[in-house]
Amino acid sequence: MSDVNDLLSRIDGALTTVKEKAQKIQQQELQNYLEREKLLEQYLVVQAKIAEVTKPRLEAFIKRCGERVSVTPSKTETRRSARLEFRSPKAYITLSFSVAPDRDIKNVVVEYDLKIVPVLWKFDSHAEFSTPISNPDYAALTKWLDDRIVGFVELYIHIHEGELYDKAQYVEDPIAKVKFPKFAAGGTLDHGGQTYFFIDDTTKAEFAKQKGIANA
Numbered sequence: 001m002s003d004v005n006d007l008l009s010r011i012d013g014a015l016t017t018v019k020e021k022a023q024k025i026q027q028q029e030l031q032n033y034l035e036r037e038k039l040l041e042q043y044l045v046v047q048a049k050i051a052e053v054t055k056p057r058l059e060a061f062i063k064r065c066g067e068r069v070s071v072t073p074s075k076t077e078t079r080r081s082a083r084l085e086f087r088s089p090k091a092y093i094t095l096s097f098s099v100a101p102d103r104d105i106k107n108v109v110v111e112y113d114l115k116i117v118p119v120l121w122k123f124d125s126h127a128e129f130s131t132p133i134s135n136p137d138y139a140a141l142t143k144w145l146d147d148r149i150v151g152f153v154e155l156y157i158h159i160h161e162g163e164l165y166d167k168a169q170y171v172e173d174p175i176a177k178v179k180f181p182k183f184a185a186g187g188t189l190d191h192g193g194q195t196y197f198f199i200d201d202t203t204k205a206e207f208a209k210q211k212g213i214a215n216a
Helices: 004-068 138-167 201-211
Strands: 069-075 080-086 092-101 107-117 126-132 170-172 179-181 187-191 194-198
Touching: 004 069, 004 080, 004 092, 004 107, 004 138, 092 138, 107 138, 126 138, 187 201, 194 201
Parallel strands: none
Antiparallel strands: 069 080, 080 092, 092 107, 107 126, 170 179, 187 194
């Protein structure tokens, strides 16, 4: 029969094992935390560069939209986003762009989210661009962003096409004698204090020839 000291030794051994296990877990958690903080530092550098790349494009897009859109930016520790709300008699339209790291902080993910109510048109409501934080592809991101913006503009025009034509100022090509919306002019030419609008460069060139205008 073992004495009490043997029992206490076994108890102490069990407690020591638990303590060592807890310490290992704590050390691993600390290591994970330090590694995550390092990855976040790298991500924030890339996030700032992405903001530098995307900002002028979004600003140009927003400026072109004019009073049709209001913008709400937001920022947290790891996520930045811009929400665009469009004033439209046809639908409730919101468009958002955001940037955040993935779960493992290995890639930076830029997201495009579009909401249109009522859903009367076919459109892509969500798209993502992902690139490694260690080697981000800014050129590919720029192309992706430009494609999303142009795609949205084309959709917006499709939704409001009838309205655009209804409100358009119509002009007439002086050569072809064809009337068309001013915004659709293929060329313009100032002559005699007046601006003339043409369906394309062919009629513009013919007009210049008839008027004796050089280098038109």
